[in-house]
Amino acid sequence: MAQAQVVEYLYLEEGDKLNHLKKVKLDTSQIEDAKTYAHLIESASIFQENHRLQRRASSNDAYANLQTYLKTINIEKVWDKYTGGLSRSGKEIIVAIVDDGIDTLHEDLKQNIYINTDEIKWNGIDDDGNGYIDDYYGWNGADSIAKVNSLYGGTHGTSIAGIIGARGNNDTGITGINWNTKLLNLSAFGFENIGGDYSVANCFEYILANKKLYIQSNGSKGINTAIVSLSIGVEDEFPIDNPIWCAYLDSFGLYGIMISNAAPNSPKNIDITGDIPSTCLSRNLITVNNGNDNIANNSAFGTTHVDIAADGLNVLTTAAPSKTSSLGPYNYVNGASYSSPQVAGVMALILEASCNAFHQHLIDSTEQAIELFREWILTGDTLLALKNYNAIGGRLNAYSVLLAMDKWCLARDNTYNTKRIASKNLQLFPNPAISGSLINMSIPHVSEAHLFIISNTGKTVFKGLLNQSQYKLPALRAGVYQVHVRQKQRVYHSKLLIL
Numbered sequence: 001m002a003q004a005q006v007v008e009y010l011y012l013e014e015g016d017k018l019n020h021l022k023k024v025k026l027d028t029s030q031i032e033d034a035k036t037y038a039h040l041i042e043s044a045s046i047f048q049e050n051h052r053l054q055r056r057a058s059s060n061d062a063y064a065n066l067q068t069y070l071k072t073i074n075i076e077k078v079w080d081k082y083t084g085g086l087s088r089s090g091k092e093i094i095v096a097i098v099d100d101g102i103d104t105l106h107e108d109l110k111q112n113i114y115i116n117t118d119e120i121k122w123n124g125i126d127d128d129g130n131g132y133i134d135d136y137y138g139w140n141g142a143d144s145i146a147k148v149n150s151l152y153g154g155t156h157g158t159s160i161a162g163i164i165g166a167r168g169n170n171d172t173g174i175t176g177i178n179w180n181t182k183l184l185n186l187s188a189f190g191f192e193n194i195g196g197d198y199s200v201a202n203c204f205e206y207i208l209a210n211k212k213l214y215i216q217s218n219g220s221k222g223i224n225t226a227i228v229s230l231s232i233g234v235e236d237e238f239p240i241d242n243p244i245w246c247a248y249l250d251s252f253g254l255y256g257i258m259i260s261n262a263a264p265n266s267p268k269n270i271d272i273t274g275d276i277p278s279t280c281l282s283r284n285l286i287t288v289n290n291g292n293d294n295i296a297n298n299s300a301f302g303t304t305h306v307d308i309a310a311d312g313l314n315v316l317t318t319a320a321p322s323k324t325s326s327l328g329p330y331n332y333v334n335g336a337s338y339s340s341p342q343v344a345g346v347m348a349l350i351l352e353a354s355c356n357a358f359h360q361h362l363i364d365s366t367e368q369a370i371e372l373f374r375e376w377i378l379t380g381d382t383l384l385a386l387k388n389y390n391a392i393g394g395r396l397n398a399y400s401v402l403l404a405m406d407k408w409c410l411a412r413d414n415t416y417n418t419k420r421i422a423s424k425n426l427q428l429f430p431n432p433a434i435s436g437s438l439i440n441m442s443i444p445h446v447s448e449a450h451l452f453i454i455s456n457t458g459k460t461v462f463k464g465l466l467n468q469s470q471y472k473l474p475a476l477r478a479g480v481y482q483v484h485v486r487q488k489q490r491v492y493h494s495k496l497l498i499l
């Protein structure tokens with residue numbers, strides 16, 4: 001369920017010069033069939049999103065330079081190419097945070113909170129038919145109700161949410177690893193501010209039931225959770241006494257959902273002492289401890305059940321209303337609870353960046369795709385000082401993850417290396433092309449669509465039925481052309497440069 005979002009577009013009426021650019025705001029939920037949109041596309045010689053300018057590679061958020069942990073994971077080199085948002089096929093990347101709730105009204109989080117727009121809040125009815133009444137902002141698994149945040153809850157969850165996805169480049173506060181993402185708020189603590197296996201199981205069930213519904217309904221219902229962030233658990237326990245946790249994590253694996261989990265904050269070897277969920281054997285589970293150049297004094301460790309470290313010391317992130325500091329609704333926090341969300345955040349960013357071939361792999365060969373994704377995430381910096389503390393003997397490096405993914409995708413998906421264009425649904429490659437050469441296009445549902453190539457003066461220089469995904473271009477003069485694929489009221493557009 002795509003969330004409605006107002007996007008500003010620029011257009012030029014046919015015959016007008018570039019200095020007559022006009023602006024129009026459209027709700028993305030209406031765009032695919034809005035008459036206004038179709039009309040504009042028909043009559044305009046230029047039509048494109050009014051993209052917000054980005055300062056390359058670093059955000060404009062006031063406190064971003066205080067987020068030293070982001071430098072440690074080498075995130076800026078990833079931001080040169082990807083800052084979070086929709087996947088290549090236009091899907092939202094949803095990260096479920098199972099914790100004590102998120103301050104959904106926080107100035108730097110509210111735009112990135114997942115909203116179930118098919119549900120009407122507080123009318124006592126399950127409007128979207130997913131089995132959960134009024135689940136507009138998420139779900140409270142402790143009290144089995146839709147109201148997620150208690151007066152006391154949300155201090156821990158709000159800090160986690162900011163690391164994964166505080167809004168980036170909005171001139172406000174900090175920046176998340178994902179500038180744009182969707183954070184699903186699930187509380188396992190509820191109004192009593194007490195959590196147990198039962199409340200966790202309810203949150204897990206919410207994720208699973210909605211994922212199943214999403215798949216069964218071909219995306220028209222349910223919630224497509226991709227990543228689960230866990231910074232909660234039960235120390236000194238093994239799977240034999242905790243079948244519920246491990247069964248749910250295994251079930252997530254069947255649907256290609258990855259989990260990032262925080263190791264405990266006590267200096268012990270959990271391979272020996274146990275920990276749930278860290279000792280669950282699910283391959284889609286990655287357990288993270290707290291370390292940078294060295295292991296943190298209070299971090300748990302284990303070369304079998306802990307996979308990788310991330311820096312959880314002095315992590316500046318978003319703060320719940322009861323935890324504000326001199327920086328406003330932001331504060332410094334410490335612990336593996338804040339290491340794990342760095343892995344969850346990188347998982348989401350890499351999933352957003354990854355090629356269509358990987359997303360298909362995740363559907364067709366889920367088990368192998370999970371192994372591959374796991375391998376990418378665990379491509380970290382190895383350090384002698386971390387050697388005996390986790391399985392890779394190292395810490396997270398987001399750029400290394402990107403390179404590992406790049407390598408796989410470049411070898412398998414010839415759409416991967418193409419720059420994404422204004423319409424997220426139509427990819428054209430090669431772009432630029434040479435007049436008369438073959439071009440390929442990748443769009444959803446090509447049946448009964450028409451292809452138009454329009455010059456920069458607004459003249460249609462080619463039109464034809466689009467019944468294949470590869471086309472021989474007509475002879476065209478060098479220049480920039482708009483390529484439209486029109487399907488009933490839907491219009492996908494891209495630009496093409498002919499050399």
Ligand SMILES: [Ca+2]
Nearest residue numbers: 126128130132
């Ligand atoms: Ca519902």
Ligand SMILES: [Ca+2]
Nearest residue numbers: 120125127134
């Ligand atoms: Ca409702």
Ligand SMILES: [Ca+2]
Nearest residue numbers: 061167172174
């Ligand atoms: Ca921000």
